[in-house]
Amino acid sequence: MRPRGSWLAPIVTLALVLGIWEAYVDLASISSLVLPAPHAVLAALYTDRATLWHDLKPTAAEILLGILLAGACALASAVLLHFSGLARRALYPPLVATQAIPIPILAPLLVTWLGFGLLPKLIVIGLVCFFPIVVTTMSGLAAVDPDLVKLMRTLGAGRAQTFWRVEFPSALPGVFAGAKLAAVLAVIAVVLAEQAGSSSGLGYLLTVTVANLEMAEAFATVLVLVAFAIMLFTLLGIAERRAMPWIHERGNTQAR
Amino acid sequence: MISLEGVSHSFAVRRGGAPLKVLSEVSLQVAGAETVAMVGPSGCGKTTLLELICGLKQPDTGTIRCAPAALMPQRDLLLPWLSALDNASLALRVRGVGRQGARAATRPWFERFGLDGFERARPHELSGGMRQRVAFLRTLLSGRPVLALDEPFASLDAITRAEMQRWLAHALEEERRTVVLVTHDVEEAVLLADRVLVLSPRPGRLIADVEVALPRPRARTDAAVVALRASTLARLGVNA
Numbered sequence: 023m024r025p026r027g028s029w030l031a032p033i034v035t036l037a038l039v040l041g042i043w044e045a046y047v048d049l050a051s052i053s054s055l056v057l058p059a060p061h062a063v064l065a066a067l068y069t070d071r072a073t074l075w076h077d078l079k080p081t082a083a084e085i086l087l088g089i090l091l092a093g094a095c096a097l098a099s100a101v102l103l104h105f106s107g108l109a110r111r112a113l114y115p116p117l118v119a120t121q122a123i124p125i126p127i128l129a130p131l132l133v134t135w136l137g138f139g140l141l142p143k144l145i146v147i148g149l150v151c152f153f154p155i156v157v158t159t160m161s162g163l164a165a166v167d168p169d170l171v172k173l174m175r176t177l178g179a180g181r182a183q184t185f186w187r188v189e190f191p192s193a194l195p196g197v198f199a200g201a202k203l204a205a206v207l208a209v210i211a212v213v214l215a216e217q218a219g220s221s222s223g224l225g226y227l228l229t230v231t232v233a234n235l236e237m238a239e240a241f242a243t244v245l246v247l248v249a250f251a252i253m254l255f256t257l258l259g260i261a262e263r264r265a266m267p268w269i270h271e272r273g274n275t276q277a278r
Numbered sequence: 279m280i281s282l283e284g285v286s287h288s289f290a291v292r293r294g295g296a297p298l299k300v301l302s303e304v305s306l307q308v309a310g311a312e313t314v315a316m317v318g319p320s321g322c323g324k325t326t327l328l329e330l331i332c333g334l335k336q337p338d339t340g341t342i343r344c345a346p347a348a349l350m351p352q353r354d355l356l357l358p359w360l361s362a363l364d365n366a367s368l369a370l371r372v373r374g375v376g377r378q379g380a381r382a383a384t385r386p387w388f389e390r391f392g393l394d395g396f397e398r399a400r401p402h403e404l405s406g407g408m409r410q411r412v413a414f415l416r417t418l419l420s421g422r423p424v425l426a427l428d429e430p431f432a433s434l435d436a437i438t439r440a441e442m443q444r445w446l447a448h449a450l451e452e453e454r455r456t457v458v459l460v461t462h463d464v465e466e467a468v469l470l471a472d473r474v475l476v477l478s479p480r481p482g483r484l485i486a487d488v489e490v491a492l493p494r495p496r497a498r499t500d501a502a503v504v505a506l507r508a509s510t511l512a513r514l515g516v517n518a
Binding site: 172179 | 329332333334346347348349351353355357358359368369371372373400402403416420422426
């Protein structure tokens with residue numbers, strides 16, 4: 023059970039931060055070019071709602087497709103790396119290398135090579151999201167109780183049976199932990215990808231508004247991105263509880 | 279049913295180190311439908327012996343001939359995402375029986391084992407004794423002729439353990455199987471087994487083979503049980 027009033031805590035935190043921000047901007051007469059006041063950001067959110075909605079759609083599509091693609095590849099790779107020591111030795115270092123590539127350098131290159139379309143965005147999101155899911159899934163698979171694997175062998179289970187009946191369900195918390203990390207990182211990745219070259223999307227909008235010194239509008243765009251990230255994270259949390267009711271029932275809070 | 283000839287086994291403790299010898303020249307025979315208990319001090323290789331019997335390990339030297347054995351591990355190791363019924367029928371599912379068929383075959387056993395009403399409960403909702411019963415049922419339904427029980431009641435409190443020992447004695451009387459029971463509880467061995475094999479400290483060797491020719495059901499307070507427990511403890515070097 024969630025403790026009562028669990029929605030109150032984040033709302034109080036948010037109100038406090040916004041209050042201090044608003045008071046600081048008003049009392050210290052900060053220029054709106056340096057830091058727009060929260061009320062100006064909210065006003066921009068309302069005035070620009072049509073533009074924001076219009077640009078959210080391609081960005082959301084890129085994020086969702088990117089995460090799905092990264093997730094599918096990551097699960098397949100994690101299983102391959104888990105089962106094959108050779109694959110682990112051969113592929114793990116290059117995987118770590120992909121994670122160390124500076125995206126602000128790579129994104130414009132991808133645009134040069136592949137153009138303004140969907141593909142370079144998917145590659146950037148894929149690169150960023152792939153790794154956390156691989157790592158957490160692999161540690162989930164490695165953490166399976168070895169006695170359980172022995173038990174399955176004496177019950178006559180082969181490698182595939184043991185994987186589907188024991189190892190995969192045991193690793194699910196890891197899969198979800200990685201997916202939640204990836205969902206939040208994807209929002210950062212999509213902005214970098216769009217800023218490198220695109221003609222629509224919230225990242226593109228951010229480039230335009232910042233260039234025009236429309237700071238309230240830029241902050242409103244960030245607000246939409248943040249809200250989308252929180253929504254994705256929450257949806258994954260709900261899916262997690264649906265997929266693993268046994269963890270929720272036990273009142274185990276470690277998985278959150 | 280089970281035959282070990284001069285079986286020795288060693289562990290590699292760490293890379294490059296000298297291997298640790300846990301079993302030395304163990305020879306034993308277990309007949310069909312016989313319950314044999316193995317007692318010995320901690321680290322004498324009891325669990326290794328069970329893993330050898332289950333084919334999970336190969337001996338360094340010696341030969342093992344054994345009918346297929348199913349292991350009931352020390353911890354119940356029930357799968358937290360499956361109901362009690364699905365946990366018990368796991369071996370049937372592994373053998374390719376469909377979900378509904380496996381459940382239907384397992385349900386009557388729940389009644390016999392005093393588990394009826396808990397078919398849909400997840401493991402964390404069951405008491406320790408119930409979890410061990412489900413784990414035992416899972417081992418039994420594997421259909422393997424040999425049951426290898428590794429300290430099945432070690433994690434239970436004293437009252438539940440006594441209750442489970444009575445229950446297991448009864449269950450084995452109804453369902454005769456070849457059972458190898460590893461325990462460090464000499465009383466448990468004398469209560470449940472037809473024969474008690476005593477192992478020496480590491481490296482484990484067989485130092486005694488005690489016939490328990492006592493009628494069942496046995497009570498821990500029976501004079502013969504107490505006497506046999508004392509003499510077996512003496513062989514282990516413990517003054518009762």
